[in-house]
Amino acid sequence: MGMCSSCCGNSAEETNLMPSPDERRRQQLEAAERRQQENESRGVKNLDKVRRQQQRAAEMERREEEAARQGGNSPTLRWQTT
Numbered sequence: 001m002g003m004c005s006s007c008c009g010n011s012a013e014e015t016n017l018m019p020s021p022d023e024r025r026r027q028q029l030e031a032a033e034r035r036q037q038e039n040e041s042r043g044v045k046n047l048d049k050v051r052r053q054q055q056r057a058a059e060m061e062r063r064e065e066e067a068a069r070q071g072g073n074s075p076t077l078r079w080q081t082t
Helices: 021-041 047-071
Strands: none
């Protein structure tokens, strides 16, 4: 008679199917980061263009703040009525 060891109790292979809790947490963290990156780029076809637009907007905002500091409270346009 032959002996079947695969169906009798837990073998060493079956106990290693589940990763350790630390490994499982690391895998979950990687999956969450991957999902977040996918969601950020969803609907955006050209990421470089979006980044350039964001940089331009930040630069314009910085220039406006700088102009406001230098100009004080005086308006940049003057109205004259005759």
